[in-house]
Amino acid sequence: MGRSIVVTSGKGGVGKTTLTANLGYGLSLEGKKVVLVDTDIGLRNLDVILGLENRVVYDVVNVAEGTCELQQALVKDKRLGSSLFLLPAAQTRRKEDISNDQLKQIVTALKGAFDYVILDCPAGIEHGFNNAVNSADEAVVVVTPEVSSVRDADRVIGLLESAGVNDISLVVNRIKPEMVSSGEMMSVEDVLDILAVRLLGVIPEDRQVIVSTNKGEPIILNEKSLATSAIKAIVNRLEGREVPIPTFGKRGFWARLSDAITGRRKQ
């Protein structure tokens, strides 16, 4: 039986879909059988991030309604042999067109055939969020070091806990080390202090990610990218291997001295 993991955040635009896609690539490069499920009905995007938009025939709502078999809706990523598949969202339907039970059934069926079922969760905390969260055993919460994102993540963690998803880990995305060093961006430690969940990984801001998504290619194949090693490390941690998390951005001497004197940043 495979693992089902929901990638969620509350706030939109923090990198859920890009992370989902790249975890998919990364895990399949490890030889795992992976299926990525786009649960953002009406706003499907995982297909374009993966560069599979021209190969979508059926979608998850078609499967739920019995228009097609589950296998017919799965789009295979030919670049990576036969180990990575996409179950696309419906683009011209609404979130309510698939029920919680229907999605759960689909995920359960997929868990029987795949090592990993990764659900790309829609932004927000409404029906689509509930569907995705209630179909997963584990959650990866994506957060950027900004007040609004951390606040939403806190709310989402609370909702995950009350939905009975207790295996929750955090990915801090788009950290800018130089801004952390100058005290202009919250550090990973700051975010962890506030959210108090297990850290799964830290991904530095990287312009190459935009280039990769422009092309519909996995960033993880770009060896020059700063994000690549961070994502590979996350893949390793998901696989249960211990990989140290590097520090992104060190606070300078004067900043630390000033903090020590004023008592700031302790608490």
Place this chain on the structure above:
Amino acid sequence: MSFFSRAKPSASMAKERLRMVLIQDRSLLSPGMLDSMRKDMIEVLNKYFVVDNEGIEIDIDSKDTSTMLVANIPIIQTKRRTNQ
């Protein structure tokens, strides 16, 4: 950011603001929490006082950088202590 400058680094401001907003968010998250705390408090208070259960007001107040639990508890009568 040097030691002599008085400007707070914006990351510290972000963290402080988050702390404040989350105290409120989290208390708003569980409306049952204040209720169950109220019941627990009444239970303890009743060992020492006769309090006006209906008149108790409990609130979480946030001002600038601090957050306070504010309770107004009308005492009807104090109890005579019979043992130590």
